[in-house]
Amino acid sequence: MSDRTPSRLQAVNTPALVLDRERLHSNLDAMASRAADRGVSLRPHMKTAKSAAIGQQALDRGAKGITVSTLHEAEYFFSHGFEDITYAVSIVPDRFLQASSLARRGLDLKIITDNPSVTQDLAHFMSRENSPLTLLVEIDSGEHRTGVDPQGDDLVKIARLVDQCPSLRFGGLLTHAGHSYKCSDPSEIVTTAEDERRIAVESARRLTQENIACSEISIGSTPTCTNAQSAKGVTEWRPGVYMFGDLAQVALTSCTLDDIALSVLTTILAVRPEEGRLIIDGGGLAMSKDMGKDVGYGLVNTLDGTATIPGLHLAEVHQEHGELRSNGQVDFSRFSVGDKLRILPHHACMTAAMHDRYHVVEGNRPEIVEVWDRANGWG
């Protein structure tokens, strides 16, 4: 913690990210024990937290490695001693050099593709390299974003290309059932989770029949890992947002309100009871513009994080201003300009990315016990 860091929440310049370490630990523990119960390894996705301090706490609880969403994150985590990293966004030729440089410097880097032509280019590029890269084939388990058709020809074609290239290791299969976020009820999430597992395992079986072994069968999102009835045949899970939780995950039944570890500390700029509104300095830049159907951009918690304030939600955001609106049941006499509130975000990944550090507290205590950085941007 630098000398400039305030020692108490009340003194932190707003808007600012607050992270409750007690809840973080409880979320990390719950997913670690869920994975252990299902007999699957954890490779948490650090795209949400983007913090070496938090990644380390996942490793301390048995995670075998981590997942990242940018090579900038890979560089950051590698520089903090993380040695086993999967970069889970389709590799493109312009990033071959940076990926191979990381491998040359000693990182066990796994990259992914769904494209035979990119794989061929990569094999050609890597023929000049001595430190092999591991390539996994991404399969489409229903999200239809990226990934090969699990029934199509590209799966075997890519796996065979990699298998025959001395400077590439075939790492297996990876998929992400991101469409779990669009499920409308828990039973649909259970089905999506089972589809994700089954499609990955069946795709691996297609390769086994071609005498190509999959060392990893990697799946997961927070909703599917939380709701999976089985992980049979799968080697690892890659959930990310479970560490913090958010209102979207509450709606998806992946967590409860009391599990949400992340909030944005804000200051009241104006109290307008006649209009049923409070104006805070938590706008679109502090919260992101990601919003949920019923909760808007967020729900409201007290400064000490003990309780959500019923009847208020962050209904509208401007760049720096946020408008908390009431349903008429709110006693506005309790609020004054300058008071601080904590806003629980709709989508923790996006909200956290609007800030460069976490102010870490322990439960409802007002002390800032640590400040943790984040690896934002793309380098």
Next chain:
Amino acid sequence: MSDRTPSRLQAVNTPALVLDRERLHSNLDAMASRAADRGVSLRPHMKTAKSAAIGQQALDRGAKGITVSTLHEAEYFFSHGFEDITYAVSIVPDRFLQASSLARRGLDLKIITDNPSVTQDLAHFMSRENSPLTLLVEIDSGEHRTGVDPQGDDLVKIARLVDQCPSLRFGGLLTHAGHSYKCSDPSEIVTTAEDERRIAVESARRLTQENIACSEISIGSTPTCTNAQSAKGVTEWRPGVYMFGDLAQVALTSCTLDDIALSVLTTILAVRPEEGRLIIDGGGLAMSKDMGKDVGYGLVNTLDGTATIPGLHLAEVHQEHGELRSNGQVDFSRFSVGDKLRILPHHACMTAAMHDRYHVVEGNRPEIVEVWDRANGWG
């Protein structure tokens, strides 16, 4: 430009902000000449650009000072030699110290309030200070976000409090017709612009009748400044996003597609013609999650910025992935994985804030001529 900065657009790591200096200059010139025509000074809002290099180019064209949305921006611009800054978000007690410290160090800092009790606290706080701060009263000209009721008692009450306090200067009135963004047709914007002007001028007249003089009557948003028929009685305009333009401003008729100076350089991750989709590395973190009705998160331009590609728009964003969808008229054979495209943003203020620097080009030429930083965050 650091040694690590690529010299050509093609080599820039994506996603990345690209700024066309020719269009920027033409946008700066157009607003400067519009203000001159209307006989009003410009105090551009730097909340969009957050760049000293860009602020300087506005000053070079006659802007009298700048407006900022955070005290972090005030610190940044002051450290780059800007001496006349209005911080246009309601001051709160926790920020008195930082504001007065800036004034003590020589910044001509203007702050705003709509709250008599905060004004009283500020007067008390400032009684120990020797370098006066200038306070403007914010009035509500129809947006109903912050600002005193122009007919209410608080306007005169605050102005009188300031007028009687030796360590505060009364700076006049400020308003922002942010509801201009919700107008559905140009004539409605013209009316909103006239309301903004009239309400500010009438409020100043109320103070004159109380023998309190307003040195500034400050109004403006890009839509209202662009569409104002008159600036009679007003001393300054504070538009911001006009420097860059964006798809929201095109919809509001404040600019045309060819005026948009800001775009996000992205790389194609996957081509899926059978689904009418391209996947790019321009997701929610590169574009923000601000979206427009017809354009989604953005429209698509070629790498050299010469032409938008008809029939494609950024329909969906994940954290790092963006989905460009077609209306069926797009020839997908022109695209390959690894190709670069530029995305014109729906909302430039939010999109720019997702990045830490601008890669500056001149018109359609591929060279990066400068790299400009940004003052993101809250310090």
